[in-house]
Amino acid sequence: MKKVFCTLAATILILSVSLCNTAFAVDLTIIDTVSIVNLMPNREYKLQLILADAKTGEPLKVKDQPSGDLLTTEKTFTADSSKMDVDMQIEFDASPFVGRTIVAYEYLYQDGVEISRHEDPNDKKQQIYVKDKLKLNTTAIDLI
Numbered sequence: 001m002k003k004v005f006c007t008l009a010a011t012i013l014i015l016s017v018s019l020c021n022t023a024f025a026v027d028l029t030i031i032d033t034v035s036i037v038n039l040m041p042n043r044e045y046k047l048q049l050i051l052a053d054a055k056t057g058e059p060l061k062v063k064d065q066p067s068g069d070l071l072t073t074e075k076t077f078t079a080d081s082s083k084m085d086v087d088m089q090i091e092f093d094a095s096p097f098v099g100r101t102i103v104a105y106e107y108l109y110q111d112g113v114e115i116s117r118h119e120d121p122n123d124k125k126q127q128i129y130v131k132d133k134l135k136l137n138t139t140a141i142d143l144i
Contacts, residue, residue: 027091027092027093027094028091028092028093028094029089029090029091030051030089030090030091030104030128031087031088031089032049032087032088032089032090032104032106032126033085033086033087033088034047034049034085034086034087034088034106034118035083035084035085036083036084036085036086036108036116037082037083038082038083039079039081039082039083039084040079040082041079041080041081041082042078042079042080043078043079043110044076044077044078044079044110045076045077045078045079045108045109045110046074046075046076046077046108046109046110047074047075047076047077047086047088047106047107047108047109048072048073048074048106048107048108048109049072049073049074049088049090049104049105049106050070050071050072050104050105050106050107051071051072051090051092051102051103051104051105052102052103052104052105052121053100053101053102053103054100054101054102054103054121054122054127055100055101055121057121059071059072059105060097060102062092062093063093063096064096064097071090071092072090073088073089073090075088088104088106094130097130098130098131098132099130099131099132100129100130101127101128101129101130102127102128102129102130103120103121103123103126103127104126105117105118105119105126106118106119107119
């Protein structure tokens with residue numbers, strides 16, 4: 001069987017509620033649009049997204065617990081052309097990651113073999129900084 005090596009050409013990570021790269025520490029939905037080239041039409045592929053700490057490069061775990069599952073999602077798809085954009089969506093509680101920058105890594109598999117990856121902790125288009133929850137301060141003023 002002939003293997004063709006694909007390239008994860010470009011990706012952009014966005015919040016489902018915003019186009020900025022800052023998020024508040026709440027339940028968060030991230031959509032990562034992955035552009036892939038050199039696919040073989042009518043072949044099945046698996047795309048995996050793993051969230052990692054941009055500073056250390058280490059994969060993040062649910063609730064930042066050492067025994068937790070990886071913050072990851074995957075999608076199996078059949079290529080309908082040699083170039084495709086695939087949306088990867090992940091939802092998680094961002095509160096354990098306040099003050100940290102999260103980066104998305106993508107891995108592409110064919111027949112169980114990794115054929116391409118995008119794993120750059122310094123890629124600003126792949127990063128989201130998690131801020132503490134939004135706090136509003138109000139002051140009541142007596143106008144009488």
